[in-house]
Amino acid sequence: MKGMAKIPTARLSRLLTGWSSEGAAPLPRRLADALRELAERADVAPGSTLPSQRELAGVLGVSRSTVTAAYSLLEAEGWLESRRGSGSRLRGSGALEQSADEERHGGEGRLASFDARTSGADLSSGALDGLGAVADTVGALTGAELAPLLRADGYLTHGLPELREGIAAYYRGAGLPTEPEQILVTAGSQQAVWLVAQALVDPGDTVVVENPTYRGALEALRSRGARLVPIGGDGPGAGGAGSDAGALRRLGAKVRPRLVYLQPSVHNPTGRSLDGAALREWASALGERELFTVEDTACAELGLAHDGAPVPLSARLPVTSTITVGTLSKLFWGGLRVGWVRSSPHIVARLAKIKTSVDLSCSVVDQLVASRLLAGLPRARTARRAVLREQLAGAEKLLRSRAPHWEWDRPAGGPALWVRVPGTDTEALAQLARRRGVAVVPGSAFSAVDGFRDRLRLPYAHGVDLLERALPTLLDCAERSRVPTGS
Known part of the structure; x- marks a missing residue:
């Protein structure tokens, strides 16, 4: 069996969604089946070393005997190989073949939460419900509008010209000169980030990311075998993740990144936005080292304060070494899978070839x-901002009353709070809560190094009623997941 690295306990925990609450079999049998399914689907590469029984039991919130029994079942059935001194290695079925790179750098199922939605209180996603403008726009489409498009084959590799011009005009309105040739339309911002990783990152390349950052980007970059170097940090009162551009300078000559991935406006998961001074500092640091920059602005239109289109960091950087990612899915509706990439025509053509x-x-x-929706974006922005403000106020009032020891900074935007739960392992909290019908994502899912084990991303934009219903369970599970003093 080919030797493989040990899968981090936190990452394995995030892949094991729903196992403890599905089916009537004993808990060890359910855990063994869940681990076997990960091997069958190649979500965990064949030959990966599993965490120790004690480590996995701690993060799953079960007894060590449960994990011991599950490992024994897998070993008896030929799915696990245990060797003294080298741990327990998970066998693969061979049914799903992967490339060598995929085996080494397979994703951790960032969107597993969408595959295992709970029927209880689902706080696993910050995606918003759709605006009425979407239904109105769809209902207003006429056959006359579609007729010219139907006379062609419908394969528009770079995107609908009308939409590309509309996106270019959006950037021009934000003070960033842009032509349609600089726009590639994608199936949401997630595909845009994936295309960037495919086009620009080779296995072993160094990529600088904020810590924490968008977990979909972490998965896209890991799938390419990138060496992720996290910079920054976050905590209440600390100014927000990645707000210190000096961290990039301090890397010095030791690291020459292939690219830097940033979210300057309405960061996911922290909700912070960089002010003008911080943007200038970042532009200076990136420009000094001539670093290729990927600016993800997917959530930028969910800001709580700004009235106009947010000015991107890329306005201060050369277009030949910058990619800006955007989307309409966050503002209008997740079911509207329309995003884009803005860059130089040369890079756009390269990405379009992969996308095709x-x-x-x-x-x-x-x-x-x-x-059509793009033309009404200012109205949508105003409407969404008003609702988010109200929802945030309600959530903060609830948490101050029911969870006064939890800590967070008021976000500049976005649908969620980045909450510190002092003294708690939120990986274990999330496992215990899911077993009781509450789905939530622990902070480590947003870290390249599985950090922030005392953080939760807690969506408030689903309404205070949902949060109020989930909170007693979260508080109880937090107490049960407390980290022993001195550990």
Whole structure:
């Protein structure tokens, strides 16, 4: 069996969603089946060393005997190989073949929460419900508008020209000169980030990311075998993740990144936005070292304060070494899978070639709807901001009353709070809570180094009623997941 690295306990925990609450079999049998399924689907590469029984029991919130029994079942059935001094290695079925790079750097199922949605209180996603403008726009489409498009084959590799011009105009309105040739329409911002990773990152390349950062980007970069170097840190009163551009300078000559991935406006998961001084400092640090920059602005339109289009960091950087990622899915509706990349025409053409090999073209009808919605973006921004402000106020009032020892900074935008739960292992908390019908994502899911084990991303934009229903369970599970003093 080929030797593999040990899968981090926190990462394995995030892959094991729903196992403890599904089925009537004894708990060890359910855990063994869940681990076997990870091997069958190749979510865990064949030959990976599993965590020790004690480590996995701690993070799953079960007894060590449960894990011991599950490992024994897997070993008896040929799925696990235990060797003294080298741990327990998970066998693969061979049914799903992976490339060598995929085996070494497989994703951790960032969107596993969408595959295992709970029927209870689901706080695993910050995705917002749709605005009424989407239904109105779809209902207003006419056959006359579609007729010219139907006379062609519908394969628009770079995107609907009308939409590309609309996105370019959006950036021009924000003070960033842009032509349609600099825009590639994608199936949401997640595909845009994935395309960037595919095009620009080779196995072993160093990529600088904020700590914490968007977990979908971490998965896309890991899938390419990137060496992730996290900078920054976060905590209540600390100014927000990655706000210190000096951390990039301090890397010095020791690290020459292939690219730097940043979220300057409405950061996911912290909700912070960098002010003008911090943006200038970042632009200076990036420019000094001539570093290629990927700016993800997916949540930028969910700011609570700004009235106009947020000015991107890329306005201060050369277009030849910058990619800006955007989307309409966060503001309008997650079901509207329309995002984009803005960069130089050369880079756009390179990304379009990769995209064509995956899906040929985004839905033309969706793009037509998006182009109409784009014209009404200022109204949508105002409406969404008003609702988010109200929801945030309600959530903060609830938490101050029921969980006064929890800590957070008021976000500049976005749908969630980045909450510190002092003295608690939130990986274990999340496992215990899911068993009781409450789904929540621990802070380590947003860290390249599995940090922030005392943090939760806690969406408030689903309404205070949902949060109020989930909070007693979260508080009880937090108490049960307390980290022993001195550990």
